[in-house]
Amino acid sequence: MTKLKLSAIPDDKPVKLTVELPAPVFKDLQAYAEAIGRESNQPAPDPARLVAPMAARFMATDKAFRKARRQLPRPEGRSTADTDSSSS
Numbered sequence: 001m002t003k004l005k006l007s008a009i010p011d012d013k014p015v016k017l018t019v020e021l022p023a024p025v026f027k028d029l030q031a032y033a034e035a036i037g038r039e040s041n042q043p044a045p046d047p048a049r050l051v052a053p054m055a056a057r058f059m060a061t062d063k064a065f066r067k068a069r070r071q072l073p074r075p076e077g078r079s080t081a082d083t084d085s086s087s088s
Contacts, residue, residue: 004032004035004036010053019051029047030047032047033045036050
């Protein structure tokens with residue numbers, strides 16, 4: 001089986017965000033969660049828990065975004081590690 005880009009979903013203090021997804025995107029999230037469950041021999045995670053790591057992975061691999069992000073002023077109270085975790 002091909003290695004998925006996401007694996008275990010870490011526990012973190014969540015920030016509530018409500019979004020509407022097209023039905024096909026939600027069905028893909030469900031299928032991805034099922035694939036994670038099969039790959040890890042664990043129950044499939046809740047598809048909603050995949051959205052944050054997928055968005056983080058997308059932003060971490062977007063070179064143009066990382067470049068633009070470095071040019072933005074840093075919000076107070078945020079460290080470099082908080083805003084640019086993809087530089088490693």
